[in-house]
Amino acid sequence: MAxxxxxxxxxxxxxxxxxxxxxxxLLDWKIDQDDDGWSSIRAEYGDSINFQxxxxxxxxxxxxxxxxxxxxxxxxxxxxxxxxxxxxxxxATKHEHQPGTTFRVFLDxxxxxxxxxxx
Numbered sequence: 001m002a003x004x005x006x007x008x009x010x011x012x013x014x015x016x017x018x019x020x021x022x023x024x025x026l027l028d029w030k031i032d033q034d035d036d037g038w039s040s041i042r043a044e045y046g047d048s049i050n051f052q053x054x055x056x057x058x059x060x061x062x063x064x065x066x067x068x069x070x071x072x073x074x075x076x077x078x079x080x081x082x083x084x085x086x087x088x089x090x091x092a093t094k095h096e097h098q099p100g101t102t103f104r105v106f107l108d109x110x111x112x113x114x115x116x117x118x119x
Contacts (some may be wrong), residue, residue, distance in 0.1 A: 008040070008048040009073075013110035016051035022109050023049055025090050026075070059111025063097050073114040080104055083116045 013019045020039035024031050029049075032042040037053035060069035077083035080103075087106055088094065095105040095113065103117040 008050050009071075010050040010052050011110070011112060012054040012057055013051050013112075014053065014055075014057045015110070016053050019051045019108060019110050022090055022092070023051075026087060026092075057110070059107070060113060062095065062105070062113045063099070069113050072112065074103070074117050075114060076119045077116050078119055080116060080118060087116065 011019065016037065016039035017034055020031050020034065020041050023029070024041045027041070027043070029041040029043050031039065032048060033040040033050075039051045040048055042048040058067050061067040062069050062072075075083075084094065084104055084106075091109045092106040092114075095107055098105060103115045105113055105115050107113055
């Protein structure tokens with residue numbers, strides 16, 4: 001018997017609404033909750049990502065570790081070039097450091113690193 005279920009990932013950020021809109025568009029999920037300091041998006045099958053406002057938020061510095069990333073999302077795609085164009089249009093930034101060929105590293109609008117990975 002499981003002790004707990006995995007309900008969601010929570011990302012700290014300066015603007016929960018903006019980050020929820022970015023990831024909702026990226027993943028084709030729906031915005032489930034949108035309050036002043038908290039926003040959530042949810043997939044049709046129930047998974048969710050939450051975004052929590054932190055006034056003193058400092059974005060992670062990657063690949064350096066002065067401000068460690070602590071976590072990041074790997075998102076699986078079929079076509080890296082098409083997915084890259086789409087996330088850049090949504091407001092992501094391609095990171096200058098690209099350590100592999102089967103994935104690409106980007107920063108979301110709050111500066112969190114995430115990867116687009118070939119399926």
